[in-house]
Structure formats: C-alpha cells, structure tokens
Amino acid sequence: MQSLLIIGDRINSSRKTLAKAIRERNAFLVQEEARIQEEAGAHYLDVNAGKFVGEEAEHLTWLIEVVQGATQLPLCIDSPDPEVMRRVLPLARRRPIVNSLTLERGRMEGMLPLVVENRTKVVALCQDGREVATTAEAKLRMSEKIVEKLTKAGVPMEDIFIDPLLVPLAIDFRSAVETLRAIEKIRRSFPEVHVTCGLRNVSHGLPRRELVHRTFIVAAIAVGLDSAILDPCEKGLMAAIKAAELVQGRDDFCLSYIEAFRKGQLVE
Numbered sequence: 001m002q003s004l005l006i007i008g009d010r011i012n013s014s015r016k017t018l019a020k021a022i023r024e025r026n027a028f029l030v031q032e033e034a035r036i037q038e039e040a041g042a043h044y045l046d047v048n049a050g051k052f053v054g055e056e057a058e059h060l061t062w063l064i065e066v067v068q069g070a071t072q073l074p075l076c077i078d079s080p081d082p083e084v085m086r087r088v089l090p091l092a093r094r095r096p097i098v099n100s101l102t103l104e105r106g107r108m109e110g111m112l113p114l115v116v117e118n119r120t121k122v123v124a125l126c127q128d129g130r131e132v133a134t135t136a137e138a139k140l141r142m143s144e145k146i147v148e149k150l151t152k153a154g155v156p157m158e159d160i161f162i163d164p165l166l167v168p169l170a171i172d173f174r175s176a177v178e179t180l181r182a183i184e185k186i187r188r189s190f191p192e193v194h195v196t197c198g199l200r201n202v203s204h205g206l207p208r209r210e211l212v213h214r215t216f217i218v219a220a221i222a223v224g225l226d227s228a229i230l231d232p233c234e235k236g237l238m239a240a241i242k243a244a245e246l247v248q249g250r251d252d253f254c255l256s257y258i259e260a261f262r263k264g265q266l267v268e
Contacts, residue, residue: 003250004217004241005227007076007097008042009200011067013051013059022049022059030063031070038071040232044097045071048078057084064091076123076229082110089118097121099229100163103128103145112153121159123196123229124150126182132165134172136181139164143186147193157192161227166197169212170205176216180223187224196227199237214240221248239266 010033013019021029034045047067049059056079064075074094079085085098100123101111115122126133126142133139143162150160164182167175183195202216203209214237217228221244232238239260246257260266 002226003245003256004221004225005044005194005196006042006232006241007044007046007099007196007227007229008037008040008232009046009198009229010037010231010233011045011063012048012078014048019051022052022063025062027066027069030066034067034070034073037232038073040235041238042073042232044076045073046076046078046099046229050079056081057087060084060088061091064088068093080107082107082114085111085114089114089120092120095120097123097161099123100125101146101150103142103149105129108149112150112155115150115155116153121161122150122155123161123163125163126165132167133182134167134175134178136178136185139178139182140185140189143182143190147190157190158194161194161196162186162190163196163198166199166201166216168201168204168206176202176219180219183220183225184223194227195225196229197225199228199230210234210236213237217241218244221245221250235265235267239268242266 011018011030013022037045045067047063049056049063052059074096075092076097076099077088078099098115098120101108102125124146126139133142146162151157164179166179169175186195199213199217203212206212218240242257242260245251246254251257
C-alpha cells in the first residue's frame with residue numbers, strides 16, 4: 001500500500017482568518033496557505049467557500065484561481081452544491097477531487113453526472129437523507145450502496161474515496177472505534193477504493209486536539225486508511241504518520257522516514 005494521500009484542509013472558509021482573506025480578496029494570505037501546505041507534504045489542496053451562503057460560487061471561483069497561481073498541486077473542490085460545482089469545475093487545471101457526494105437523492109443526482117462528465121475523483125460520504133452512519137455496519141452498508149451507484153455510472157474504483165464519517169468524540173465517544181472498524185471492513189470489501197476521513201472532526205470540542213489527531217491517524221493507518229483530509233502543518237501529526245507508515249511496512253527500506261529525519265521533520 002502506498003503512503004497516505006494527504007489533502008491539505010487549511011484553505012477553508014470555516015476558519016475566520018481565511019473567511020476574512022476571501023472576503024477582502026487577500027490573495028497573498030491564501031497563496032501563502034497553499035505554499036506552506038505543499039512544503040509540509042500535501043498532495044492535494046482542499047478549497048472551500050461554503051460559509052458564503054448565496055455567494056459561494058463567486059468566492060470559490062476566486063479561490064481556485066488564486067490557489068492555482070501559487071502551486072501546481074491538484075485541488076479537492078469542496079462544496080455540497082451541485083450548481084456551484086458545475087460552475088467551478090472547468091477552472092481546475094489538473095484533475096481534481098470532488099468533495100463531496102452523498103446518498104441523498106438530490107445531491108447524488110446533481111453531483112454524480114458532474115463527476116462522470118469531468119472524469120474527476122470523488123469523496124463520497126456515508127450518509128443519506130435519513131441518517132449519518134454511526135456504526136461500522138451502517139458505514140459499510142452505505143459504502144456498498146455508494147460503490148454500486150458510482151461504478152454503475154462508470155466511475156472507476158480507484159477514483160472513489162469513501163469517507164465513513166468521523167463524528168466528534170465529544171458528541172459520540174464510540175465514533176473513533178466504529179470508524180476504525182468501518183475502515184477495516186471497507187478496505188476488506190473494496191481493496192481498490194480509497195478510504196479517507198476529515199481528521200479534524202474527531203477532536204472537535206476537546207482540548208489538546210493535536211494529540212487526538214496523532215493517536216487516531218496511527219490507529220487508522222494500521223487498519224487501512226490510505227487518505228486523510230488534514231492540516232499538514234501539524235508537525236507532530238506528520239511525524240506520527242511517517243512513523244506509522246514505517247511500522248506498517250508502507251515505507252520501503254525506511255527511506256521516507258530517514259529522509260524526514262534528515263530534514264528535521266520528525267518532531268513531537
């Protein structure tokens with residue numbers, strides 16, 4: 001299995017500094033966020049303007065153009081609105097990830113044709129119009145429905161990123177355990193599909209959030225997680241990922257771990 005695919009999550013309008021930068025068209029700050037994530041090891045950059053209800057398409061258009069002016073990394077375009085996605089997808093210079101699709105009828109019917117037409121990769125969340133999957137069994141059941149619908153429409157397995165939905169532990173203390181069980185089940189059922197998660201969700205509302213992130217990601221890598229939406233500028237987190245991949249046999253001849261050490265990146 002390859003190294004963890006990292007989708008940098010810092011360019012998100014839910015962060016007050018980023019929302020202000022987007023509103024004020026502060027390209028310098030946004031581009032600096034893109035650069036530091038690339039330098040920290042991100043493979044994709046998530047771009048999100050969802051806080052601007054009614055103006056999302058306008059702000060996301062600007063955001064995509066500005067970010068692509070600072071980096072060659074492909075984008076993970078983050079919007080729940082199919083019409084917004086339809087407007088901004090043509091702006092992507094490299095093949096993007098659509099984030100995100102769900103089993104909700106309107107969202108599936110709106111997003112899936114865009115994924116197929118533009119040949120994008122796609123993050124699919126384990127939720128429908130009635131529930132968010134909380135148990136491993138429910139997460140697997142929804143994953144099966146997602147994979148069936150997407151592959152039937154022509155989306156290749158390797159372009160699908162299943163997100164089993166990591167609910168904050170402060171809301172559901174069993175969330176991490178059930179998600180870890182789900183990752184293992186999904187990996188066993190669909191070895192060609194990617195499994196991802198929004199890492200910040202697990203620690204929302206808790207102190208020492210970075211510690212929770214590090215602990216969860218190590219456990220998740222051990223059961224088959226191969227992608228994560230996270231902050232690559234959390235140095236301790238990135239060091240933990242390097243060590244976890246090493247221990248799990250995902251770092252041939254320890255080369256990645258040794259390189260990280262030589263660059264001074266193995267910090268706690």
